[in-house]
């Protein structure tokens with residue numbers, strides 16, 4: 001890679017006014033806002049990049065020059081040579097997946113060694129979790145009166161469920177005492193086989209008994225390779241703080257998918273808003289001073305769930321194609337729609353956003369009109385400052401739009417915010433006005449050098 005391919009605009013970081021404090025990058029919508037790009041750029045200015053939630057359901061894309069890296073479990077800071085990358089206790093880890101990711105990165109010249117640490121308290125996603133995930137959604141799709149979630153099938157929900165159940169859970173630290181794990185795996189697999197066989201019957205799916213010996217044998221091999229990375233990452237983070245090092249937390253998934261505060265039950269199984277940072281990393285409450293909220297200037301959503309500003313028409317398809325809105329993790333086409341400022345405002349308050357970075361502006365180029373959802377009409381009332389807690393109510397909400405003139409030209413090569421077409425700036429500035437918090441950056445593409453700094457007004 002040449003230096004110009006990897007360069008970032010020098011004032012991009014200064015524009016965030018982070019004042020050298022611990023910070024977090026959080027998705028404010030339904031995921032896929034482009035967090036990886038921002039973490040990658042910021043990572044170079046922090047000593048530690050930490051993930052605190054989610055698992056391989058997340059897909060963070062980092063583009064460096066002409067190379068594209070899709071990360072699922074490893075923090076995006078791995079591209080920054082000097083950053084320590086921490087996978088915190090709140091993450092659920094599929095050992096096969098993280099090893100695949102490590103191998104892929106090493107093959108492409110990214111060094112992985114002491115720069116990657118994995119919490120000994122993080123939970124392990126095992127093959128039966130993935131089987132359960134898929135069967136459960138199939139069973140819900142078949143049963144009367146219930147709906148599937150449309151999960152990623154990565155075993156996320158079942159693994160977090162086992163974490164809560166405790167007796168059928170496995171933590172990464174147990175891989176360091178692998179011989180003690182053999183009988184436990186046999187016991188758990190026997191229970192899972194009974195449950196999964198019954199579940200498969202309810203949705204007429206074939207079921208092949210899982211082989212505990214094979215699962216344990218794989219785990220034993222994986223444990224040998226992962227052992228050097230597994231440690232008490234809470235202590236690591238505390239020591240880093242004591243040494244004056246700066247920490248950047250990378251949220252996976254996004255605030256509207258938060259298990260407590262998102263569009264339940266159409267959410268993921270972790271606290272992916274900034275509220276999950278402390279429980280999922282071991283950092284003391286209140287450590288993080290800057291919350292950078294990532295907002296895509298339209299909306300996308302994968303899987304089921306309410307989406308008032310969804311576009312089920314040609315414009316939605318145009319956005320999908322122009323934005324390449326196909327899942328990084330599953331390849332599924334994403335649902336697309338206009339930016340929903342009601343949910344963005346709600347999610348920003350929850351995550352305590354101090355500054356916004358916006359992505360996706362270039363995707364809107366060529367649209368004649370751009371719409372912005374500024375409120376909902378529900379049961380004869382106008383809602384603009386909160387979100388119905390009930391997913392069914394939210395699904396019935398009718399969007400209230402403001403309309404903006406579109407901009408025709410591609411904007412990917414604009415060098416400064418001022419170079420953007422006036423229509424594009426008018427849209428961004430109205431979004432900022434309605435959010436009441438500064439938009440510090442606008443991305444006009446996914447490369448490191450396509451981040452424009454917005455004026456502070």
Ligand code: IMP
Nearest residue numbers: 031057058150151152253267268302303
């Ligand atoms: P799960 O996390 O695989 O259980 O999926 C639950 C819901 O969250 C599904 O609708 C997924 O499509 C969605 N989801 C989970 N993680 C992400 C993400 O990182 N981006 C977008 N959607 C996600």
